[in-house]
Amino acid sequence: NLLAQMKRELGNLDRVTRIVRLSGFVNSDPEFYQHPKVINAASDLFFEIFGDKGKHSRIAMGVACLPLNSMTEIDAVIEFSD
Numbered sequence: 001n002l003l004a005q006m007k008r009e010l011g012n013l014d015r016v017t018r019i020v021r022l023s024g025f026v027n028s029d030p031e032f033y034q035h036p037k038v039i040n041a042a043s044d045l046f047f048e049i050f051g052d053k054g055k056h057s058r059i060a061m062g063v064a065c066l067p068l069n070s071m072t073e074i075d076a077v078i079e080f081s082d
Contacts, residue, residue, distance in 0.1 A: 002042075002074050003049070010080055018079040019046050019056040025073040028062045035060040042074050 007013050024039030026032075039060040046054040056076075066073050 002076060006076075006078065013049070015080045015082075016050060016078055017053060017081050019050060019054050020077040020079055021057045021059070022046065023059040023061075023075045025061050025063050025066060027064075027066045027069070027071050030062075030064075032062060035062045038072065039074070046076075 003013070006016065010016065022039070022042055024035070024042060026035045026038045028035065036058075039058065043056070043058055046056065048054070
């Protein structure tokens with residue numbers, strides 16, 4: 001969904017010049033501590049799609065609940081060209 005929104009807003013993913021940060025929220029049990037491993041999939045995908053432009057800082061947090069009972073929520077700060 002995040003990539004689809006980026007494409008919709010930018011018109012073309014080729015306009016992305018850098019992924020600055022990904023923030024990932026994982027709906028999880030209080031005893032679960034592997035949030036970074038869950039969010040690794042998103043980081044890996046961005047690196048696969050954008051190459052070196054996809055390298056980014058990242059936040060991975062566990063939360064008690066997310067909207068619509070989603071398992072994960074990801075947001076991104078991106079840099080793009082005109």
